[in-house]
Amino acid sequence: MTTIVKPEVKQAEDTPVKKNKSSVYKTEQLNLWYGSNHALKNIDLDIKENEVTAIIGPSGCGKSTYIKTLNRMIETIPSVKTSGVINYRDKNIFDKEYQVEELRTKVGMVFQKPNPFPKSIYDNIAYGPRIHGIKNKKILDQIVEKSLRGAAIWDEVKDRLGENAYGLSGGQQQRICIARCLAIEPDVILMDEPTSALDPISTLKVEELVQDLKKDYSIIIVTHNMQQAARISDKTAFFLNGEVVEYDETNKIFSNPSDERTEDYISGRFG
């Protein structure tokens, strides 16, 4: 297993700080059903700020479902029912009064397939601020630049901000999506397999970016790729059949998992 565990050494540096961090998301006894399909079962997870938390598990185990529940995007599917509590910064997001639009301006999301809007690069980034009432051109310009820099794509696109975002490569599009998400200065960024549609080089870029963003944002990332989880995350949660089997320091999960199923999975015995 040596090859796989290698990248963790780098993360070990961060370990001492972690203990003091406060929670951004506290999930308690979360259950979720698609119609009669019980997709999430008694999930308890405590996610800390300014960390990268990876969620891994075989296909269909509920990773996407869980991450979509965190910003209530799951509600776009009519058959979904939930029970339990998710506290975001100590407020239950399932509360009646909790306005979902407000939650989502605090919690950004990056999707599996890059999904820029069919607009210019500039308009893509400015979309979020604009709908939230920022119309001043100067401020928008600043936001666009800052976000694109934050997503490490400013240099590549600064001369073609007026072009349609669909003219970019997949990797660039994905970083545009990340920039779009940064433009409203979220607190948390959710990422659902953000690199699975990308080539290796673009993947690398996005991974580096995630490492970088960690300073300012709390990041929750779903990935199929165990090497990726090992490379970039601080904590890892292993999902199986809608349950959290194990949640721990990434280091620990990949070198010395406590659950046999975790071991089986990361050693490739299934999935």
Add this chain to the structure above:
Amino acid sequence: MTTIVKPEVKQAEDTPVKKNKSSVYKTEQLNLWYGSNHALKNIDLDIKENEVTAIIGPSGCGKSTYIKTLNRMIETIPSVKTSGVINYRDKNIFDKEYQVEELRTKVGMVFQKPNPFPKSIYDNIAYGPRIHGIKNKKILDQIVEKSLRGAAIWDEVKDRLGENAYGLSGGQQQRICIARCLAIEPDVILMDEPTSALDPISTLKVEELVQDLKKDYSIIIVTHNMQQAARISDKTAFFLNGEVVEYDETNKIFSNPSDERTEDYISGRFG
């Protein structure tokens, strides 16, 4: 790497026999272009009968393209151009006189996504024999039963042969597709990532089936999943950017690859 190499021990038993086997497919200097995109470059491969040959490699390296060339399914894409030779049982399949329908009755194919016809289970299996002129109900009954047994799904469906195949689960559908392919008793079976759309348990079933079919058929299987290649194949070809980087006993490829790129790939350094 121990965990990964484990399954090979089982295959070691077969090794002595292999040397004497005759070739089913001999590919010589195959080149293929999609328009101007050179997708396969000087492929040389000699595939033996009654073996499982796995083709692995990162996305876009040409695995699907190659396997589709073997039964000339690639010709359905108009922009495709080829050069070189593929001898199937010592006859060049690119020959003008070679009738593609005849080739395809000898060479079956199983696709990535299960693709049963929207007909009854029975009609799915009987499809091949029927288009080739077999109409006798008794014979068809026998063929259907035999094929379903061969695909290890007879017991699950014997009481509902009249039902639409779309009522089955993904894994069952895939085995129906395998049975459909067995119904015309092909010589070779091509499989393009046959388990990538399946859950772990169905995957296991199909893998077992492949092991079983090897006695009677030559099998060429494309897979994304290196563990799967290691578990079920006798030989493995590693493709990269349209070239065959390495082709050898599966054992050897996974324990002691001769090419550095192969090693990088199977240890997860890219892809």
Add this chain to the structure above:
Amino acid sequence: MAMNEPQISVQELIAKKSNRGLLAFTEKLIPKILLLIATVSVLTTIGIVFTLIFETITFFTEVNVFSFLTGTEWYPFANSTPTYGILPLVVGTLKITAIATLVAVPIGIATAIFLSEYASDRVRRFIKPILEVLAGVPTIVYGFFALTFVTPILRSIFPEIAIFNAISPGIVVGIMIIPMIASLSEDAMSSVPNAMRDGAYALGATKLEVAIKIVLPAALSGIIASTVLAISRAIGETMIVAVAAGSTPGFDWDVTGSIQTMTAYIVQVTTGDAGYGTTIYYSIYAVGFTLFLFTLAMNMLAQFISKRFREEY
């Protein structure tokens, strides 16, 4: 694989049974037959163009082309000096089309937005077929409805409106094309990938913001194309105007009085069955040809729009 049955070799059976020669022959023949069938649609167009062109040419031997195209008086039935200036018929057609467009475009697009962005699956599945019924109502029924229901209502509100007028049939033609705009625009909007909506929702956008700022622009070419098609349909609509718009072609922009459209003129003459060979008989072909060119231009425009401005995503 122990089997009790006598061993059958399928491949042998196949080798015996299959008749590759015959198969190869049908394989060659079938596409040719199908090609012949496919040319029927081309022949139809040729047939239409030829029917119209020949009689139109005959018409122009009796009536000056220029005065036909630029004339502002259409009195073919006059005893002494019949005049054939098509502009009044064109203007009549445009009045109907304009009113119909004003009714149908806002309502149609709003319906499309509601169905694609707000309505639940069940509501959509319930409403769409009903709208299709609205599109399938025979135009003679609409004509009857316009004359006996809409016109009296309009006249009770605005007494200056005549019994035959452009407004009532215009509105009803509009109602007739609402489903066309709604349904085609809805198709265009629902084919905008959900990923795009998700992207906006994840930024905290409301449904309205997603609909107006993301979906509408992305589906714009489809929406415009559907509108153009619907307008073309309004131009060619016959029975509603024949029944409810009157038959006095005038060269003005008054919509409260009786008008005549190109289609209604054709019906007027054919129900009177102007016999073979009179100038009036030929005039319906000239008018038909003009009408054909109008709708052809609109259809080409719709195709151009949906091709040229198709969004890349």
Add this chain to the structure above:
Amino acid sequence: MKYVNHEEVAAKTKTRLTKNTILKGVFAAATSFGLIVLAILLYRIVTQGSEYLSFDFFTSFASRIPENSGIKAAIQGSIYLMLVVAPVSMFLGVGTAIYLEEYAKKNKFTNFIKVNISNLAGVPSVVFGLLGLTIFVRFFDLGISILAAGLTMSLLILPIIIVASQEAIRAVPNELREASFAMGATRWQTILRVVLPASIPGILTGSILALSRAIGETAPLVVIGIPTILMFTPDSIMSTFTALPMQIFDWTKRPQVTFHDVAAAGIIVLMGLLIIMNSIAVFIRNKYQKRY
């Protein structure tokens, strides 16, 4: 530096949501407009025509006396008309669709056919009437017969059927064709045994909708000039005939108001036919949708 003030954002969210709610109401109102018009139209016609709608209405011919008037000739004429239109238009339409989707190469000619079809779909029905009058009635000397009118109507709805069939055929996933080819099937075998069976529901749905268009079309019949005074039912496709929309048109033209009520009764029957046809189409569509 922070640009986004999350408190302000939260404050504005309320207004945005209100806007959203208001416009949702506007959109819903627009949607109901169509439904309400349909309801009024149906209500008007039913109240106006129900008095004349009886069993006798179906079994008597048109009469100078409104009370005795019926649609025997008209409804049978319409049915005969459909018996010509359905096979002719479906044969031509599905054949063309198969050619375009399965055989046609991407070249100028194919493109020309496609452009031609979408243009044909936009040609006004009254122009098709002129085509029918000139070509079928006069040039081919079929007279004012069911055949002449049927061929005219077939050409009129041909583009609709082609497009619907094309869509249905295109919706059959390529994987199914590949599966068939991989078994050694020829293209025609694949079309006959895999593609057509899978696309039949879509083709039927589109065709029924197209036929329901044909059954209500009036303008071409008016232009061809089919009679309305006749007291017999057709006995062959060369018969003179009248049809439901033509009969309705004739009744609405009469000066006696009572005949308008008879026309309304005829409209009820026509609308009933249409709604039945539409329901069948919707039923087929819902039942067979998303099979693969």
Add this chain to the structure above:
Amino acid sequence: ACGGEDEATGSGTASEGSSEELSGQVQGDGSSTVAPVMEAIVEEYAAAQPSVQVSSGVSGTGGGFEKFIAGETAFSNASRPISEEETAGLEEAGIDFTEVELAYDGLSVVVSQENDWVDYLTVEELKEMWVETGEEKTWADIREGWPEEPIEYYSPGTDSGTYDYFNEVILEEEDIVRSATLSEDDNVLVQGVLGSPNAVGYFGYAYYLENQDTLRAVPIDNGDGPVEPNNETIESGEYAPLSRPLFTYVSNDAVAEDPATADFIKFAIGNAGDLSEAVGYVRAPQGVYDEDMATIEELAGE
């Protein structure tokens, strides 16, 4: 419309010559003025000879003659006598024909009942009113004291016999006002006239009868004082010049060669009197019917 049963009995007597079952097709077309009579005849005939398929279009007198000349029809209904050009056309086509008089019609000039100023019109006023002069006309232009409201005109289409007749006796071949709504659709005319107090229109007497409660027929003064159209004045010819006979023209060959056609025409002549009254026209003198019947019987070789 009333008394359906009476005609049924009447038909029994008239079709005495055709006791045997006949079959075949008889096609006709023509005047919409004649249509109500013809519809009644066809309807009654269908009861007497169910196997003979008679159909009749309503394309107007001129439209009917076009088809008659083209040989597409066996009889052609007309609300005016056949014209010289049409006779020439038939000669050229080699079609001999017989004129059959079915009924009398009083072409009625009508206004809406809301129109309370028109008491009668002289023939001159009528002409002044309907002829195109290049200027818009108001009621005051026709007779002093009438309102200064523009007149709205509704006239049958130029293919109709009604138009032709009006054209001949009133317009005297001058152009009809251009603002007139010309329509073959009689309901359009009725709706148009009753839709406005300033409207005026004209059409067959039967159509006026059907709408007596909303329309008003204007008495016409031909020099001997205003005369209102009604059964007596029309039959006596007192209602002049707008009283006219209605015809159907029959192909001699069709009568001679096709027993079904002959039978139908005989039936038509035998019942025209009763049926024309039943649908609101005026019967022709019996002598006219007898003469026509004799001509047809001779042609049919009886």
